[in-house]
Amino acid sequence: MKILTTLTEKKWIELNPSTVPTIPAEIEKLNKQKISFEDRVTEILLTDNLIVLTGLGPSMSLNKGSINIAPSMQDLWDAANTKAGADFKQILIDVKYVTPVSGVDNIELLLSNCLTSEKYESKPKVKKFLYETNEVIRKKCDFVKDSTNLDKHETFLRRMARRPSKKPRLKLFTTNYDLCFEKAASNISFIVLDGFSFSLPPKFDNSNFDFDIVRRDFEKETQDYIPNALHLYKIHGSVNWDGDNNQIIKKEKPIVPLMIYPMNSKYELSFEQPFLEMMSRFQNIIRKPNTALITIGFGFNDNHLSQPIMSAIKSNISFKYLHVSLGLEGSSNEYVKKIADLIIDGDSRLQMLEASFDKFTESLPDIAKASEEEIFIKRIKKI
Numbered sequence: 001m002k003i004l005t006t007l008t009e010k011k012w013i014e015l016n017p018s019t020v021p022t023i024p025a026e027i028e029k030l031n032k033q034k035i036s037f038e039d040r041v042t043e044i045l046l047t048d049n050l051i052v053l054t055g056l057g058p059s060m061s062l063n064k065g066s067i068n069i070a071p072s073m074q075d076l077w078d079a080a081n082t083k084a085g086a087d088f089k090q091i092l093i094d095v096k097y098v099t100p101v102s103g104v105d106n107i108e109l110l111l112s113n114c115l116t117s118e119k120y121e122s123k124p125k126v127k128k129f130l131y132e133t134n135e136v137i138r139k140k141c142d143f144v145k146d147s148t149n150l151d152k153h154e155t156f157l158r159r160m161a162r163r164p165s166k167k168p169r170l171k172l173f174t175t176n177y178d179l180c181f182e183k184a185a186s187n188i189s190f191i192v193l194d195g196f197s198f199s200l201p202p203k204f205d206n207s208n209f210d211f212d213i214v215r216r217d218f219e220k221e222t223q224d225y226i227p228n229a230l231h232l233y234k235i236h237g238s239v240n241w242d243g244d245n246n247q248i249i250k251k252e253k254p255i256v257p258l259m260i261y262p263m264n265s266k267y268e269l270s271f272e273q274p275f276l277e278m279m280s281r282f283q284n285i286i287r288k289p290n291t292a293l294i295t296i297g298f299g300f301n302d303n304h305l306s307q308p309i310m311s312a313i314k315s316n317i318s319f320k321y322l323h324v325s326l327g328l329e330g331s332s333n334e335y336v337k338k339i340a341d342l343i344i345d346g347d348s349r350l351q352m353l354e355a356s357f358d359k360f361t362e363s364l365p366d367i368a369k370a371s372e373e374e375i376f377i378k379r380i381k382k383i
Contacts, residue, residue: 001363002015002328002354003037003351004340004352004353005036005037005352006351007040012329042365043320045163045292045364045367047290048167048290048291049171050163050168050171050292051170051172051292052170052171052294053174053282053298054172054176055299056176056299058156058176059178061297061356062148070141070143073107076107077105079136079137079140080107083133084133090125091114095110095116107133107262111261112263114126115263115264115265138254138257141239142177142179142239144178150184152361156184159364161228162367169212169230169231171230171281172231174235175236175302177234177238179238181232189228191229191230192230193208193209193229193230195209196208201249201251202250209281213225213229233281233282236275237258237260237275238250239259241254241258243258248274279304286308287312287316288316290318291320292320292322293319293321294321294322297324300333300336321351322352322353323336323351324353324360325355326355328354336352
């Protein structure tokens with residue numbers, strides 16, 4: 001892992017080098033950097049308002065070697081190609097798709113071209129391709145099974161979501177459609193407050209985000225907040241959301257899947273319900289005093305999320321921010337470069353860590369001891 005903070009003498013520092021330094025001065029310097037990093041992360045975890053925004057990174061961490069569980073953007077391109085069959089090449093021509101300069105085909109660009117083409121001249125094959133590709137994407141992202149190993153997601157929730165009872169709950173925002181965090185939470189008996197009712201079928205209502213869970217002891221006059229709960233905001237929708245009949249409910253097999261698909265319309269769609277409510281809450285929270293944001297595996301490709309983050313950095317003086325992703329050093333992304341420049345100029349509120357979701361999770365300090373209930377569940381799982 002490499003870290004860039006105001007503590008690193010204006011350059012990237014390797015936190016776990018593959019070659020261990022042999023010079024005592026270098027070893028001592030590296031150990032100081034590790035301690036500084038742990039202290040800073042602990043400070044973030046204990047901030048009054050803790051927010052996490054995840055992109056594709058946590059889901060892609062499930063792919064190990066030749067085992068491909070979560071789909072990459074290339075996987076979605078290949079699946080769309082296969083589904084369209086012989087019509088695929090003609091569709092590329094009809095919507096005037098051109099491979100980017102990078103030489104890597106882009107499913108988001110293709111779907112955006114299809115949507116633009118449909119606005120001006122509707123063609124049956126293009127319309128059919130849009131519908132079928134959206135369904136392919138939903139099915140590809142519905143990959144979480146009972147047997148899926150979510151150990152890292154479980155560890156992440158244990159270390160991030162168990163906060164002192166007097167502090168607000170962790171607010172976890174994700175652009176992913178999959179059910180990794182929901183399933184991981186279920187595995188470790190965490191309660192997810194995601195805007196849906198506890199009745200059947202679960203129905204979405206904005207006011208549900210204002211609820212909390214307490215444990216009532218009838219022998220006492222006070223109630224205790226249960227330790228294992230978090231708020232989850234799926235700001236691009238979910239594979240199990242159904243928008244049929246003018247209501248939003250959870251279904252194993254949605255009739256009208258409610259997802260913001262990867263295309264240029266996602267910015268305007270994010271200002272429709274229920275996405276508008278979640279975006280509004282995201283923007284309001286990051287403006288509050290004593291707020292910390294951690295982004296993980298987020299590529300700053302969504303302006304409706306990137307702009308509010310930059311606005312908070314510029315205007316919220318008590319705002320703390322940690323960006324975790326791969327390929328940060330030397331990145332050409334304009335937002336990454338701006339944040340790096342601020343860090344180098346001495347902005348101690350900000351830091352960047354070049355690491356995978358797995359490595360970051362392993363490095364997280366455990367600020368709360370496991371409860372007896374969690375220890376018991378862990379023993380039972382071993383059996």
